[in-house]
Amino acid sequence: MANVLERLSVFLSSARRVLVIARKPTWQEFKAMAKVTGIGILIVAALAYVVYLVFAFSGI
Numbered sequence: 628m629a630n631v632l633e634r635l636s637v638f639l640s641s642a643r644r645v646l647v648i649a650r651k652p653t654w655q656e657f658k659a660m661a662k663v664t665g666i667g668i669l670i671v672a673a674l675a676y677v678v679y680l681v682f683a684f685s686g687i
Contacts, residue, residue: 652660
């Protein structure tokens, strides 16, 4: 039981440290993250479509 409480205490102190350091992103940072995320989604979707086409026309 003491081990669980000790691990919980370590986790909570780590979580608190992250929350203290965290800050709201600037508008430029937000736009850059949105662009990167959008490009990643498009790449994954295009790859999935290519795989779909390969299987659709291969007769498997």
